[in-house]
Amino acid sequence: MVAKLKTFADLGAARTCAQAKRNKAQTVTMCCGTGCQASSSQKVAEAFKSELAAAGLVDSVDVRLTGCHGFCEQGPIMVIDPANILYCHVTPEDVPEIIATTVRTGEVIDRLLYVDPASGEKITREADIPFYRAQDRTLLGQNRRVDPSNIEDYIAIGGYSALTKVLGGMSPEAVIKQIQESGLRGRGGGGFPTGRKWEQCRAAAGEEKYVICNGDEGDPGAYMDRSVLEGNPHAILEGMLIGSYAIGANQGYIYVRKEYPLAVSNARKAVEQARQWGLLGENILGSGHNFDVEIARGAGAFVCGESTALMASVEGKVGEPRPKDVHTVKDGLWHKPTCLNNVETWANVPMIINNGAAWFAAKGSNGSTGTKIFALTGRIKNTGLVEVPMGISLRKILYDIGGGAANGVAIKAVQTGGPSGGCLPAEKFDLPVDFDTLTAAGSMIGSGGMVVMDEHTCMVDVAKYFLAFLQDESCGKCVPCRLGLERMLEILTDITEGRGRPEQIEVLEDLGDTMAQTCLCALGRTAPNPVLSTLRYFRKEYETHIHDKSCPAGVCRSLIRYSIDPGVCTGCGACLKACPHGAISGESKKPHAISETMCTRCGICTDTCKFEAISVC
C-alpha cells in the first residue's frame, strides 16, 4: 500500500523515485497488446523473465510489458534499449539466444530482424524502420515507454505533470481556452471542437455534471482506442481529470466494450492505482478538486458508441439513442450536463496542457490540428496502428507507412471511417486526411479505421457487407434506419445475385439521401455512406453487375463461373480431391472439367491448383 500523495511536492518526489527505479543498464520492451498476445507474446515475456533470473541479469535488465506498439503485422515485437534493436516474430524458443547474445554481448541476431520488403535489407534499429520513421507518434509512442499496470511508469515519464500545472495555477476558463486554441477536435468521428464542447458544458445550468470517456469502439477494422486504453490508461485518466476540473464535474465514467477484456482490466487497474495514490478521490493533491471515475462495461451493442445510447446504457437502460434536440452538454447522463469525449481526445489533453496549444496547433492542416491514430487493415503490407499529423495525404499513409499492396495487386480503394464512412478510390489518394476534406469527398475520418481494398474486392459486395453489419447493429427504433437498411440490403442482394434492374440505382440514391437526412441518430444518418460513396466512385461496377450480370472482381458467387484451362491443367487431381461438392471430374493425367450445376463457387479448387489452371470469369 502506498501513501496517498497529498501535495504537488509529493507527486514530484514520487516522480524522482519512480525515475530512479528505471535506470537499469538495459531495457527490454515486449509488446503485450491484444495483437501480440494473440501471437503468444505473453509466453515470450514469461520465458524471458525466467531465463533472465536464471542468468542472474535481473538487476541490470529491466523487462517491461507494454501496450500495443502499432506494428501488429510483425508481432510479437521486442525492442532492446538503449541499442534500439527491434526483433519481430519472436518466439519463446528464441529467448535463450537473445539473452546469450544480444543482452550479454550486444550482438544482433540477424534472423529476427525486420526485413524491409522494398529494399530487401535487414534493419536493426527500430527508429530506422520506414513504418515508424514516417510517423509522428506523440501519443502512440508513449505506449512503448510505460507498463500500463504500473502507475509509476507513467509518472516517471512525466505523467500527471499536466494535472499539477492545471490544479496548481490555471483557472478552468484558462484550461478551456488552451484546448480551444489548440484546435483539438473530437477523435471519435464527429470532429466537434472539444474546447467548445467543454465551454458549453461548463456554461450549462446545474450543479452536478459528468464527464464520460467513450471507449465503445466497434468499427470493423479499427482498434486505436483499444490500444490506448490497454497501453496508456493513465493518460486518459489525466485528461479526464483536467476536463473535470475545467467543466466542474466530480464524477466520470469510462465506457469500455466488453469485447476488450484487456482494456477493461487495464483501465480498472489504472483507476484503482490512481485512487490509491490519491490522484482520484477527494481533494486531489491538496487542490480541493474532487473527482472519481467508474468503469462502465458495454454489453456488445455497436449503437452504444452513439452518445445518447451510451448514456442510456450507463444509466442501466436499453442502449437506444434518443432525439438530440437538446444537446447532451445540457441534458446528458441522468439529465445532467455531460461532456462525452473519445479515448484519443482525452489522451491528447495532457500533452496539450504540457506543451501548449501552439505546439498542438502547429501540427496538422487548416481546421484539423494535431496527430491522429489510424488503424491500417485489409490488403496492405504493414497492418497496424499509425499515428500521423492531420492533413497528411492518404498516399503517404498507404504507401510510405503502410508499404503498399500486400500481394502485388494494385490498391483500388480505401474505406475510411468504418461502416459509417465511405470508400475513396485510388485517384483520391492525394487528398489530405482531415475532417472537412474527407467529409466533402463523401467519406469521413470517423474513428480512424482504414480498410484497404485491392482489385480482388468487389465494391458492391463491400457495400453489402457494411449494410448487413449496420442492419444487425441498428437499434431498430426509427423507421428510415430499420426499414431503409432492410430495403437497401434487399436491392444490393438483388444486384449481387443477378436480379438487379437499372432503376434500382436511383432508388438507392434517393433512399440513401432520405436516410441521411431523417434518421434519428448518427448511425442511421451515416449508414447509407458505404452505398452512396461506392455509387459515387464505382458506379461502373454496379452497372456491370446490373447490365452484364458479371462481377469484375470475381467475388459475387451468383455472377461468376470457375473454369479449368485444358492447356494448363496437368490432371494432377488435386482439385478433384479438394472439391467438397464433387463438381470436378476427369481422368488422371488428363485435363479436368468443372460441372457448372454442381459447383457452388467456393473457390477451394483455385486455392489448391498449383498450376493456376483454374480461373474465374
Add this chain to the structure above:
Amino acid sequence: MQDHVTITIDGAKIQAVKGSSVLDTAMEYGVCIPHLCHYPGLSEIGACRLCIVENVVVGKSKVTTSCTLNVAEGMVIRTDTEKIRRLRRNIAELLVAQAPNSRAIQDIAVRCGVTKVRYPFHNDNCVLCGRCVRVCAEMWQAKALGFIGRGKHRHVDFPFGKKPDYCKTCNTCIDICPMTTIPCIGPMKKGEERLCGSCEGQLMMTTNITDQCVWCELGKGFQCTRHVQAAGAM
C-alpha cells in the same frame, strides 16, 4: 397565465405555449403534419420520422422531427417544402411497403403523396410505432409490453414472451394500435398487396394543392383539426 413564445410556421407568425412541441403547436393552428408514433399524452420517441420539418437556424435548415422539438422564441419552421415532401413521401413509402394491410398506413401513404411503391411488399403486422408500449407503461403503469431485440429482430412482446399477471387486460394497446383497421379494399393476402389508393379520387383533385387533406380516417385518431371542427359542428 401561460407563457408564450412567438414562432414562425410556414411564414405565419404564431403564439405558441412555452414548453409545447412544434407538432402540437402546428396541429393546434391547423397545420396538419402527418405523424404516426405521436399520441397525445404519451412521451415522444421520434420513431416514425413522419412529422419531420425544417428548422431554420441562422439561414441553415436542419431536418428534425417536430414531435421532439420544443418551441423556442424566434424559431422558424417549414413544414411543407419540396424537400420535406420528398423525404416524407419516401418514409411513408417504406412504411406502406412494410405493412400494406393497415388502413392508417395506407392513408398516410396517400396523404404523403405516395403513388408508386418501388420495393416488393412485405406483409408485416407491426411498424414498431411503440404506441402500445408507451400507453401500457405511461398511462396504465403496467409495463406489460416492451420492445424485444435489436435491429431487424426488434418486436413488441410481453416480458419473456408470456402474458404477465400485471397486464390489466385493458385492451388499450389494441385500441391505440394503428394497425388494427384493414384498408377499405379488404385484407390483402401475400402477393396481392398494393397501394390501396381508395382516396385517390380526392387526391387527384388536390394534387397541385399543397394541402393534400383527404380527410383521412386516421385524422380522427390524431385530433386533426378538420375532424375536431367537423365533430364540433355536428
